[in-house]
Amino acid sequence: MSPVSTENTALLDRIRVPSDLRRLPESELQSVSDAVRAEMIDAVSVTGGHLGSGLGVVELTVALHHVFETPDDRIVWDVGHQAYPHKILTGRRDRIRTLRQGGGLSGFTKRSESEYDPFGAAHSSTSISAALGMAVGRDLDVAAAKAEGRDPGRRRNVIAVIGDGSMSAGMAYEAMNNAGAMHSRLIVVLNDNDMSIAPPVGAMSAYLARLASGGAYRSLRETAKQLGKLLPKAIYERAARAEEYARNLITGGGGTMFEELGFYYVGPVDGHNLDHLLPVLKNVRDNDQGPILLHVVTQKGKGYAPAEASADRYHGVVKFDVLSGVQTKAKANAPAYTRVFGESLIKAADADPKVVAITAAMPGGTGIDLFGKAHPDKTFDVGIAEQHAVTFAGGLATEGYKPFVAIYSTFLQRAYDQVVHDVALQNLPVRFCMDRAGLVGADGATHAGAFDLAYLCCLPNMTVMAAADEAELVHMVATLHAHDGGPTALRYPRGEGVGVELPERGVPLPIGKGRIVREAEAGSPQGAGKGTGNSTGNSTGRRVALLSLGTRLAEALKAAETLVEAGYAVTVADARFAKPLDEALILDLASRHEALLTLEEGSVGGFGAMVLHLLAAKGALDAGTVKVRTLTLPDTYQDHDTPERMYKDAKLDAQSIVDTVKDIVPSGPSKSGTVSPISAARPGRSRA
Numbered sequence: 001m002s003p004v005s006t007e008n009t010a011l012l013d014r015i016r017v018p019s020d021l022r023r024l025p026e027s028e029l030q031s032v033s034d035a036v037r038a039e040m041i042d043a044v045s046v047t048g049g050h051l052g053s054g055l056g057v058v059e060l061t062v063a064l065h066h067v068f069e070t071p072d073d074r075i076v077w078d079v080g081h082q083a084y085p086h087k088i089l090t091g092r093r094d095r096i097r098t099l100r101q102g103g104g105l106s107g108f109t110k111r112s113e114s115e116y117d118p119f120g121a122a123h124s125s126t127s128i129s130a131a132l133g134m135a136v137g138r139d140l141d142v143a144a145a146k147a148e149g150r151d152p153g154r155r156r157n158v159i160a161v162i163g164d165g166s167m168s169a170g171m172a173y174e175a176m177n178n179a180g181a182m183h184s185r186l187i188v189v190l191n192d193n194d195m196s197i198a199p200p201v202g203a204m205s206a207y208l209a210r211l212a213s214g215g216a217y218r219s220l221r222e223t224a225k226q227l228g229k230l231l232p233k234a235i236y237e238r239a240a241r242a243e244e245y246a247r248n249l250i251t252g253g254g255g256t257m258f259e260e261l262g263f264y265y266v267g268p269v270d271g272h273n274l275d276h277l278l279p280v281l282k283n284v285r286d287n288d289q290g291p292i293l294l295h296v297v298t299q300k301g302k303g304y305a306p307a308e309a310s311a312d313r314y315h316g317v318v319k320f321d322v323l324s325g326v327q328t329k330a331k332a333n334a335p336a337y338t339r340v341f342g343e344s345l346i347k348a349a350d351a352d353p354k355v356v357a358i359t360a361a362m363p364g365g366t367g368i369d370l371f372g373k374a375h376p377d378k379t380f381d382v383g384i385a386e387q388h389a390v391t392f393a394g395g396l397a398t399e400g401y402k403p404f405v406a407i408y409s410t411f412l413q414r415a416y417d418q419v420v421h422d423v424a425l426q427n428l429p430v431r432f433c434m435d436r437a438g439l440v441g442a443d444g445a446t447h448a449g450a451f452d453l454a455y456l457c458c459l460p461n462m463t464v465m466a467a468a469d470e471a472e473l474v475h476m477v478a479t480l481h482a483h484d485g486g487p488t489a490l491r492y493p494r495g496e497g498v499g500v501e502l503p504e505r506g507v508p509l510p511i512g513k514g515r516i517v518r519e520a521e522a523g524s525p526q527g528a529g530k531g532t533g534n535s536t537g538n539s540t541g542r543r544v545a546l547l548s549l550g551t552r553l554a555e556a557l558k559a560a561e562t563l564v565e566a567g568y569a570v571t572v573a574d575a576r577f578a579k580p581l582d583e584a585l586i587l588d589l590a591s592r593h594e595a596l597l598t599l600e601e602g603s604v605g606g607f608g609a610m611v612l613h614l615l616a617a618k619g620a621l622d623a624g625t626v627k628v629r630t631l632t633l634p635d636t637y638q639d640h641d642t643p644e645r646m647y648k649d650a651k652l653d654a655q656s657i658v659d660t661v662k663d664i665v666p667s668g669p670s671k672s673g674t675v676s677p678i679s680a681a682r683p684g685r686s687r688a
């Protein structure tokens with residue numbers, strides 16, 4: 001694929017919105033597709049993002065916008081990660097090089113971004129439900145208009161486009177089951193590229209492969225026969241025999257599973273052949289029946305040789321060179337948390353045959369790919385099925401296994417009742433390992449791991465911890481392994497660690513014990529925190545405690561340096577546990593500082609709320625001697641940007657911490673009588 005040519009540019013210049021595309025003859029649509037593909041490759045080469053999925057649906061996108069009257073007709077893209085060609089054709093081409101950049105276009109569909117995005121997404125398998133809601137809304141409108149004697153107007157089409165990977169989630173079946181029963185007119189395009197992020201798993205994937213087998217897709221002639229059923233009765237009856245024959249060849253006789261669910265099944269059709277796609281889509285558009293499933297076979301990464309040749313088909317890429325396809329990966333200064341997690345879990349399983357690992361279609365993203373190489377028989381990729389993953393782990397736990405369920409914080413949201421009802425309520429020792437905790441940057445609000453502390457800390461039986469650095473992560477994996485008395489959860493962020501030395505083996509931490517990392521009195525660091533510097537502590541300055549949970553610890557230590565220079569006496573503690581809290585440590589901090597700030601990479605209602613509950617319950621706030629502030633993510637959905645920028649906006653960076661402290665406790669000598677003397681033997685101070 002060549003870089004964007006002037007010819008391509010000239011062609012795309014003629015298409016600002018889909019109505020411009022619809023004015024072009026069908027004969028030009030392959031050239032449009034080629035131009036969109038070149039534009040997309042060029043754009044993603046500078047922004048990074050999802051490449052392979054979009055490349056696979058270029059022709060499908062062009063065909064859909066040509067055949068359907070968007071935006072009045074609704075196209076609902078599942079996940080939305082494949083919607084870059086759609087963005088190029090729907091008035092956003094001029095901003096396509098701002099994809100995933102601060103202030104720029106989202107990497108997914110987003111209602112606030114365009115009227116051509118009727119439903120926002122980023123988590124998978126929602127499209128059929130949303131599209132069915134739209135279809136039923138339309139039907140209710142039409143019925144109301146008829147009842148009132150009004151002209152119901154044009155009956156809009158609703159189309160959900162869902163990948164074969166996303167078809168592995170329960171929600172897709174719940175929606176199809178409902179749609180089949182409602183008989184509402186809905187079009188589901190199954191975009192079958194035989195890939196999820198990783199190769200697809202499960203019986204459904206094998207089933208689709210069987211449907212698509214024998215030349216990969218149907219000829220137009222066969223499809224026309226198949227579509228015969230959608231035509232008026234007389235024509236249909238003539239076509240019926242041949243159609244039945246063709247169908248049996250493919251489905252083995254019994255009709256497809258989609259038909260059993262009440263859908264009319266059409267396909268498989270070659271999703272890169274516009275001569276096939278256009279007539280089939282028109283036919284599907286013009287039929288009057290209930291729900292239709294159009295099975296389209298595409299190739300992930302289509303039209304870009306480096307993507308086609310790579311194992312992951314360039315699902316997600318960083319910036320790359322268009323000609324060679326080589327991605328510009330910055331050299332890492334420290335191992336990624338994901339890798340440290342995967343390697344620590346391998347060690348646990350090396351020593352204990354009861355350790356098993358579960359991922360929901362994210363082996364690479366969670367480090368379970370590493371684990372899978374070392375312990376293939378103990379690794380379970382269940383597909384995009386977080387709910388099932390959790391309850392499946394619950395079942396394993398009942399049999400004495402030690403399941404580690406590695407699911408991003410944001411995707412575990414989907415399995416909340418399974419966490420509550422199937423695991424926590426029964427006190428089963430399932431280990432939840434939540435990668436991408438906190439802000440994630442370019443993927444934006446849909447992927448932020450913002451809520452797990454709030455939604456897990458409120459659950460009886462649950463133990464919740466957060467790693468402050470990669471060495472802590474090693475110890476915490478060991479802690480999860482050792483703790484068999486109930487469910488445990490561990491959160492850690494996206495990206496690289498801070499560069500501390502990694503222990504050879506993890507040592508289980510005492511449950512519910514935090515540690516003091518730097519002490520106000522000594523003014524010097526204690527423990528393993530990096531960047532604590534050689535401060536000249538001022539024990540007579542105003543006394544402030546920073547109580548951090550997770551990787552804000554590094555910012556807390558930076559803030560402490562600045563504050564000490566400004567004359568404050570600062571204690572920095574790492575809570576390690578959000579539940580159970582280290583009560584003795586927290587009450588002690590509250591008793592001997594004028595201000596206590598909690599820091600977390602999570603929403604309101606999480607760690608800070610837990611600390612406030614404790615302080616209130618123990619009467620530690622009654623005397624009014626300590627000012628408490630809970631520094632959390634804001635009560636808004638933060639748009640994508642760099643994580644650094646987003647944390648700054650959230651006022652969780654070192655400078656903001658300093659500003660908050662100065663705001664509530666102006667610098668000066670310590671106020672006598674407001675703090676009690678330091679107890680000689682404070683609990684929870686040392687590293688385990």
Ligand SMILES: Cc1ncc(C[n+]2csc(CCOP(=O)(O)OP(=O)(O)O)c2C)c(N)n1
Nearest residue numbers: 053122123124163164165166195196197361
């Ligand atoms: C609930 C949920 N779990 C996991 C993911 C991560 N994820 C994003 S895309 C994807 C694969 C989707 O595969 P498919 O639908 O076949 O689309 P393709 O990328 O192959 O076009 C996964 C697992 C997600 N977005 N949502």
